[in-house]
Amino acid sequence: MKAHTGLRINTDRLMMSIEELGAIGAYRDAEANVMGVRRLALSAEDGAGRRLVMRWFEEAGLHVSVDAIGNVYADRAGRDASLAPVMSGSHVDSVPTGGRFDGVLGVLGALEVVRTLNDAGAMTRRPLTIAFFTDEEGCRFGTDMLGSAVATGRIPLEQAYALRDADRKSVRNELQAIGFLGDEAVNTRRPHAFVECHVEQGPLLIHEGIDLGVVSGVQGISWQRLTISGASAHAGATPMHLRKDAGLAAAMINTKIHDMCAHGDYGSDMRATMGVIRPEPCMINVIPGRVVATVDLRNPSDDAMHRAEHALDAYCRELERTMGVTIVSQQTARTPAVAFDESVQQIIEAAARTQGLSCRRILAGAGHDAQEWSAVCKTAMIFVPGLNDGISHNPRELSTPEQCANGINTLLAVVLALSDEVA
Amino acid sequence: MKAHTGLRINTDRLMMSIEELGAIGAYRDAEANVMGVRRLALSAEDGAGRRLVMRWFEEAGLHVSVDAIGNVYADRAGRDASLAPVMSGSHVDSVPTGGRFDGVLGVLGALEVVRTLNDAGAMTRRPLTIAFFTDEEGCRFGTDMLGSAVATGRIPLEQAYALRDADRKSVRNELQAIGFLGDEAVNTRRPHAFVECHVEQGPLLIHEGIDLGVVSGVQGISWQRLTISGASAHAGATPMHLRKDAGLAAAMINTKIHDMCAHGDYGSDMRATMGVIRPEPCMINVIPGRVVATVDLRNPSDDAMHRAEHALDAYCRELERTMGVTIVSQQTARTPAVAFDESVQQIIEAAARTQGLSCRRILAGAGHDAQEWSAVCKTAMIFVPGLNDGISHNPRELSTPEQCANGINTLLAVVLALSDEVA
Numbered sequence: 088m089k090a091h092t093g094l095r096i097n098t099d100r101l102m103m104s105i106e107e108l109g110a111i112g113a114y115r116d117a118e119a120n121v122m123g124v125r126r127l128a129l130s131a132e133d134g135a136g137r138r139l140v141m142r143w144f145e146e147a148g149l150h151v152s153v154d155a156i157g158n159v160y161a162d163r164a165g166r167d168a169s170l171a172p173v174m175s176g177s178h179v180d181s182v183p184t185g186g187r188f189d190g191v192l193g194v195l196g197a198l199e200v201v202r203t204l205n206d207a208g209a210m211t212r213r214p215l216t217i218a219f220f221t222d223e224e225g226c227r228f229g230t231d232m233l234g235s236a237v238a239t240g241r242i243p244l245e246q247a248y249a250l251r252d253a254d255r256k257s258v259r260n261e262l263q264a265i266g267f268l269g270d271e272a273v274n275t276r277r278p279h280a281f282v283e284c285h286v287e288q289g290p291l292l293i294h295e296g297i298d299l300g301v302v303s304g305v306q307g308i309s310w311q312r313l314t315i316s317g318a319s320a321h322a323g324a325t326p327m328h329l330r331k332d333a334g335l336a337a338a339m340i341n342t343k344i345h346d347m348c349a350h351g352d353y354g355s356d357m358r359a360t361m362g363v364i365r366p367e368p369c370m371i372n373v374i375p376g377r378v379v380a381t382v383d384l385r386n387p388s389d390d391a392m393h394r395a396e397h398a399l400d401a402y403c404r405e406l407e408r409t410m411g412v413t414i415v416s417q418q419t420a421r422t423p424a425v426a427f428d429e430s431v432q433q434i435i436e437a438a439a440r441t442q443g444l445s446c447r448r449i450l451a452g453a454g455h456d457a458q459e460w461s462a463v464c465k466t467a468m469i470f471v472p473g474l475n476d477g478i479s480h481n482p483r484e485l486s487t488p489e490q491c492a493n494g495i496n497t498l499l500a501v502v503l504a505l506s507d508e509v510a
Numbered sequence: 511m512k513a514h515t516g517l518r519i520n521t522d523r524l525m526m527s528i529e530e531l532g533a534i535g536a537y538r539d540a541e542a543n544v545m546g547v548r549r550l551a552l553s554a555e556d557g558a559g560r561r562l563v564m565r566w567f568e569e570a571g572l573h574v575s576v577d578a579i580g581n582v583y584a585d586r587a588g589r590d591a592s593l594a595p596v597m598s599g600s601h602v603d604s605v606p607t608g609g610r611f612d613g614v615l616g617v618l619g620a621l622e623v624v625r626t627l628n629d630a631g632a633m634t635r636r637p638l639t640i641a642f643f644t645d646e647e648g649c650r651f652g653t654d655m656l657g658s659a660v661a662t663g664r665i666p667l668e669q670a671y672a673l674r675d676a677d678r679k680s681v682r683n684e685l686q687a688i689g690f691l692g693d694e695a696v697n698t699r700r701p702h703a704f705v706e707c708h709v710e711q712g713p714l715l716i717h718e719g720i721d722l723g724v725v726s727g728v729q730g731i732s733w734q735r736l737t738i739s740g741a742s743a744h745a746g747a748t749p750m751h752l753r754k755d756a757g758l759a760a761a762m763i764n765t766k767i768h769d770m771c772a773h774g775d776y777g778s779d780m781r782a783t784m785g786v787i788r789p790e791p792c793m794i795n796v797i798p799g800r801v802v803a804t805v806d807l808r809n810p811s812d813d814a815m816h817r818a819e820h821a822l823d824a825y826c827r828e829l830e831r832t833m834g835v836t837i838v839s840q841q842t843a844r845t846p847a848v849a850f851d852e853s854v855q856q857i858i859e860a861a862a863r864t865q866g867l868s869c870r871r872i873l874a875g876a877g878h879d880a881q882e883w884s885a886v887c888k889t890a891m892i893f894v895p896g897l898n899d900g901i902s903h904n905p906r907e908l909s910t911p912e913q914c915a916n917g918i919n920t921l922l923a924v925v926l927a928l929s930d931e932v933a
Contacts, residue, residue: 323808
């Protein structure tokens with residue numbers, strides 16, 4: 088590693104590549120009044136974006152292969168072909184109204200690492216692999232991290248193939264349609280380590296003025312859809328004590344979950360959100376008789392998550408008794424917490440420190456390909472802050488060249504350190 | 511009055527008339543699986559309903575006239591033509607998905623009073639007037655109690671004429687279209703007293719097992735539309751302390767207004783409802799950045815209402831400071847409380863007592879024609895309980911023949927008592 092510690096990426100080249108890929112699927116977002124990106128998984132735009140990045144991989148001298156779920160791998164030889172490679176990458180698909188950085192920074196950042204090594208004529212001990220994975224966003228076929236989950240064995244290939252979008256088009260057909268039904272077998276790659284650079288998609292780093300996040304893990308997620316049934320009645324004619332106000336029950340659940348975050352025994356990283364609230368009939372002078380509401384809980388501790396779910400359920404039962412409503416809960420998602428590898432986190436911290444960058448441990452609030460790879464190799468992530476409070480899944484998503492360079496220079500140092508490891 | 515104290519209405523005739531009028535504009539309500547009524551003000555159905563009732567008025571020997579806003583009056587001579595008449599009535603228009611009793615009970619009940627007097631060959635000292643008023647519901651042209659408000663001088667005739675429905679059709683044109691642009695001048699009738707029988711449209715009487723409500727007044731109404739602006743952000747990536755959750759602010763306002771009813775210093779009859787809650791973007795994993803919500807406050811005391819509005823506003827300012835949201839309030843309706851005449855209420859109570867019926871004072875939660883007439887003469891109302899928790903504005907609205915007969919026999923006794931008053 089020592090031989091290459093002075094290497095720095097070419098920031099202009101990185102930003103130009105991000106810009107160029109961002110033009111594929113670009114649209115003018117009327118609300119945000121900026122250009123956004125719409126490159127839904129396995130759409131024609133996704134296909135065009137994939138082909139551009141593959142061309143860049145090939146121009147960088149990499150050996151490109153596509154697996155059966157459309158994941159793309161670009162391999163660079165190391166000095167010792169017997170050692171497992173260090174892998175870095177992310178995704179190039181986007182949400183329907185996305186920005187230019189989500190996923191792309193991790194893919195083109197890994198490409199920039201290779202380009203920098205190429206410029207320096209540097210060869211690493213271990214082979215390197217850059218990759219991008221199919222349908223990380225899950226917006227089109229309903230399952231996020233689809234490609235990396237198939238690549239690491241969590242989701243069977245045939246199950247993934249059978250998923251359909253809103254137009255009943257299957258993953259398999261759409262892979263074929265854009266020419267990415269590859270022939271490499273899935274669930275065969277076992278890297279030495281996986282490291283992914285990604286925009287934070289949150290406000291913490293920019294708010295605290297910290298250069299980089301060292302991602303300690305991914306929060307567990309619990310999604311519930313609550314159907315609260317009370318009695319719709321006249322707002323003027325119904326005395327307070329004879330009401331069964333489903334909207335009030337939803338409000339009390341919303342304040343309760345916030346109170347659990349602030350004062351509960353569920354850890355300081357618990358997060359809770361009621362994003363959906365749909366009262367019926369939703370008229371000014373009618374007491375809501377029915378409300379559909381959602382609760383999104385996040386926690387890095389599976390134990391704390393379990394206790395929080397239990398407390399929420401107990402509170403709903405209490406509201407049923409005291410308010411005369413019924414509350415039916417349907418679990419719509421449940422993923423366990425993922426803890427990233429401590430040694431990789433320490434390598435990231437050392438690399439940041441060496442470059443004079445401030446960093447802090449941070450939890451990933453969203454799902455990432457890295458959490459799938461953490462099942463098969465040691466893994467961690469680098470978070471880059473973003474302007475506009477770190478907004479993401481939005482055309483206003485924006486990280487500066489300096490912020491991106493901090494992340495990718497650190498990725499370069501981390502890849503070099505990991506690729507130098509013998510065991 | 512004594513001469514007629516033994517009179518009882520013909521309940522079968524009353525119920526058959528209600529049934530017959532309910533067939534005009536009837537529709538099968540798929541959700542409730544019963545027949546409902548759709549007789550929107552000044553629609554063809556309203557015209558047909560009006561003509562049926564007018565025919566019944568004429569068959570009862572009454573002198574029918576129509577005023578310039580389409581209100582219909584049916585006069586019956588008294589022994590002393592120099593005395594002002596006792597008036598009773600209500601409305602025959604309905605909400606889009608209404609029942610058979612709302613308004614109709616008061617009109618056909620007053621007709622049944624006259625029919626009963628006719629059968630007995632009884633003549634009252636004062637003249638009697640039965641009336642029904644245009645567009646009490648306000649569903650089509652946006653202003654409720656329109657006809658009675660014009661008849662009593664609160665709303666100028668030309669202003670009422672200019673109101674338009676969703677298809678831009680004006681009140682004046684639609685009156686003409688159904689043949690009810692009458693020639694009697696408005697704001698000229700000054701009855702001795704006005705008494706209206708109406709279904710309760712609430713659960714209080716049926717819940718307490720009480721036969722009749724003696725309406726002490728109509729609550730003041732304050733409607734506000736709140737636009738709460740926070741910041742939309744990722745539910746996973748945004749720490750709790752960096753959020754501006756507009757949905758949480760709405761929830762806290764909802765619990766606050768209920769707390770004000772339960773523990774505040776605004777009187778035990780204060781009612782508060784948040785009927786509309788519309789979060790944006792309304793997605794499970796996005797913190798609501800904006801919520802439109804409504805607050806409906808009711809209070810029989812204008813002073814208490816004023817203090818409650820002030821307290822709510824102060825709470826919104828507090829949330830702005832503590833939560834970083836902005837809350838813009840728009841007042842969309844504001845009507846003062848109406849107190850009905852104490853002496854008429856006592857006459858109703860005495861009439862109920864004489865017939866062995868239980869009664870209690872009760873506040874009207876909804877608007878009624880009687881509140882307009884209370885501006886020009888002594889006025890009160892009789893409430894009849896309904897099954898299904900007193901549900902109204904719904905095809906399931908239902909009062910039994912016994913419940914209806916209790917109300918209209920009491921109305922008969924009250925009309926006789928009032929019509930015997932010399933001053």
